[in-house]
Amino acid sequence: MKEKMLDFVGKVVFLTGGGGQIGAKTEELFLRQRAKVVSTDIDFPPLDDRVDFDANPLKLALDVTNKQGVQQLISQTVENCGRIDIVVNAAGILNIKPFLEISEQDWDRTFAVNVKGMFFVCQEALKQMIEQKAGCFVNFASISGKVGGVLAGADYSASKAAVICLTKSLAKVGAPHGIRANSVAPGAVYSPMLDLYYRDHAEEMKGFEEKHPLGRFGRADEVASTVLFLASDQASYITGACVDINGGTLMD
Numbered sequence: 164m165k166e167k168m169l170d171f172v173g174k175v176v177f178l179t180g181g182g183g184q185i186g187a188k189t190e191e192l193f194l195r196q197r198a199k200v201v202s203t204d205i206d207f208p209p210l211d212d213r214v215d216f217d218a219n220p221l222k223l224a225l226d227v228t229n230k231q232g233v234q235q236l237i238s239q240t241v242e243n244c245g246r247i248d249i250v251v252n253a254a255g256i257l258n259i260k261p262f263l264e265i266s267e268q269d270w271d272r273t274f275a276v277n278v279k280g281m282f283f284v285c286q287e288a289l290k291q292m293i294e295q296k297a298g299c300f301v302n303f304a305s306i307s308g309k310v311g312g313v314l315a316g317a318d319y320s321a322s323k324a325a326v327i328c329l330t331k332s333l334a335k336v337g338a339p340h341g342i343r344a345n346s347v348a349p350g351a352v353y354s355p356m357l358d359l360y361y362r363d364h365a366e367e368m369k370g371f372e373e374k375h376p377l378g379r380f381g382r383a384d385e386v387a388s389t390v391l392f393l394a395s396d397q398a399s400y401i402t403g404a405c406v407d408i409n410g411g412t413l414m415d
C-alpha cells in the first residue's frame with residue numbers, strides 16, 4: 164500500500180476564524196504543507212475588486228452569519244481556485260456568563276455564529292464537494308459540548324453539542340459522495356483569554372490545570388495538528404467522529 168503522508172500540495176483549504184489563535188495556527192500548518200489557504204474571519208479586510216486569488220494565504224473578511232456573504236465567497240473561491248478540498252470551521256464566540264445571567268440575545272448570538280453560521284458554510288461547500296465527489300470538513304466543537312460548561316456558559320456548551328451532531332449529519336450525507344466530516348473537541352488551550360479568566364477567577368481555578376492527566380492545558384499547535392491529521396488522507400476511514408484534544412481530562 165502507498166504510504167499516505169500529511170501531503171496537502173495543491174489542496175484548497177477554506178478556513179473560518181482564521182484570525183483566531185487556533186485558526187491562525189491551523190493556517191500556518193497548512194501553509195507549511197503547501198496547501199492553498201483561503202483564510203476568512205469577521206475581522207479580516209473586506210472583499211473588493213482587487214482581491215488577488217493567487218495570494219497564499221488569501222485573507223478575506225467573512226461573517227459566517229451572513230448567508231449571502233458565505234455563498235458569494237465560496238462561489239468566488241471555486242471560480243478562482245477551481246475547487247474546495249478542505250473546510251475548517253474554526254470561527255466561534257465564547258460566552259462565560261453564569262446560567263442565570265444569559266440573555267435571549269446572548270443565546271441567539273452564540274447559536275448564530277457557532278451553529279447557524281457553520282451550517283451555512285457546510286451547506287454551501289458541500290454542494291461543491293458533491294460535484295467534486297471528494298472533500299472533507301473539520302468543525303470546531305469543544306469539551307464543553309460534551310460535559311456542559313467547563314469555563315463556558317450554557318449557550319456556548321449547547322452550541323458546541325449542536326456542532327457535534329451537525330457534523331455527524333454532514334458525515335452521513337457526505338459519505339456516499341466520498342466526503343468526510345469530523346469535529347474536534349479541545350479542552351482548555353493556553354491563550355490570553357484563559358490568562359484573563361484565571362486572573363478573575365483565581366480561587367475557583369486553583370488546581371484545575373494540575374488535575375489534567377497530562378498535567379497541563381493544550382497548545383494551539385496541538386489542536387491545529389489534529390485538524391491537519393483529520394483533513395489528511397491518513398484519516399481516510401474516519402468520519403462522523405468527534406476527536407477529543409484535552410490532555411485526558413475527559414475520556415469517553
Ligand SMILES: NC(=O)c1ccc[n+]([C@@H]2O[C@H](COP(=O)([O-])OP(=O)(O)OC[C@H]3O[C@@H](n4cnc5c(N)ncnc54)[C@H](O)[C@@H]3O)[C@@H](O)[C@H]2O)c1
Nearest residue numbers: 180182183184185205226227253254255303305349351352
Ligand atoms: N481556545 C480554547 O480553549 C478552545 C477550547 C475549545 C474549543 N474552542 C473552539 O475553537 C475555535 C477556535 O478558538 P480560538 O481559541 O482560536 O478562538 P478565537 O476567539 O481566538 O478565534 C475565533 C475567531 O472567530 C472569529 N469570529 C467570531 N465571530 C465570527 C463571525 N460571525 N464570522 C466569522 N468569524 C468570526 C473571531 O474574529 C476570531 O478570530 C472556536 O470555535 C472555539 O469555540 C476553543
